[in-house]
Amino acid sequence: MLNFNPSSKTSILEYAKKLENFTLNDKCGELLTNKKNKGNFGTLLEEFYFGYKPNSNSEADFKNAELELKSTPLKLLKNGEWVCKERLVLNIINYFDLPNEDFFNSSFWKKNKNILLVFYLWEVHKISLDYIIDLVDIWNFPSKDLKIIQKDWNLVQSKINKGEAHLLSEGDTFYLGACTKGSTAKKSYRKQPFSNEPAKQRAFSLKRSYLNTIYKTLKGNTKLESILSEEDLVSNSIENIIIKRFTPFYNLTDIEIQNKLNIELNRKSKNYFSSISKRILGVGEKDFIEEFEKANILIKSIKVEENGKIKENISFPSFKFNEIVKEDWENSSIKELVENKFLFVFFKKEKGNIKLEKSIFWNLNSKDLDEFEKVFEKTKLTIKQGNIVKEISNKGIVRNNFPKTSESYLSHIRPHGRNRNDTYPLPISDKKTNKTEFTKQSFWINSSYVERIYKS
DNA sequence: GCATGATCATGC
């Protein structure tokens, strides 16, 4: 006996909304035997609150109402803000079926047209039954978002058609990702129709950044500035639309750009060049750009020397030694960062001036990600073995065993703190010095790699 | 001159 009409969206939503501010234990604890208390949240929700057995049908969970049920965790940041913890994994990509589909008759669209989202507050010490449900609502894709998602879907399809399913990577797309699903061990690779190369199993997913703006939008606490119009999106790629904004400013000095835009920025500010880029895109320095937030596009301003060399490496936030040793590459925070899309804006030094030269969209390809994985694994191993310090010079400079620039074409480890004494604790003490903490470090992208992009 | 390690400076 159901407490709602499974053919009616309104009825399902009304019933689902009753979960807000409660836990599953509050709502259906009596239906659960002790044995089942440890199931994952989504399974318990389907079986004990909505009363159906979890399935892997290609149709939406509530078929007649065309509604797919999805639950997803929120995690608490240090600044007190709750954000989505993970991407939202949707249906598995069938490499053999997808080439024969159009977007609007695709299995993706049939299943995920309307999603009933259940956001719950994940906390490390709690079991699924005790997570507090924060927000329940139906998400319909706004038409502009849908255009972008459709482009993303088309891109995945075209890669499969080209026999490049094995080269798919999350950075290829904007809102809808093709994330790995299940074991990424070689033996669990899938066949693809237009190449003999086995490919990792993948699923469509809403990127974490996109899901996060869904959450904020449904909560009603977000203000984003859109820079793309729906008309633009009909005939253009997102990359082209954005690059076109920059071209009128090519070859102008930073001062000339300010004059042309009729703005005055603090030249000494460390985000001076990124502010210039934002103003060129037509938004204020402090505004969040809707499309950049949803797709987590990272703007990187790069200085090019007069001789065409790039000296600066690109840094990422320093990592915690205690945390990185517990991470797997596939779920690591650094992988999530580097597989995003980058917008490189190149400023070239010229006779004492600095001119905007060009801008390029970029994302690491699957080979680059494999390379990054090696750097990640070596870093992890170095920490795990307590094998960090190599030697200490008489001036006190500490040589370490972390991956160096010369070891990879792509990435290396460098210090990134206030000074040498700005440290994080180590999971095991260093063999050589017995120290239990070490100078903060972070992953960097090699300047030589950025130089290759610049010259491409 | 370059790779690696260390630190500065701004802004939130």
Next chain:
DNA sequence: GCATGATCATGC
């Protein structure tokens, strides 16, 4: 006080 982008210093 800290994160982040930028730059300096050391040593091979």
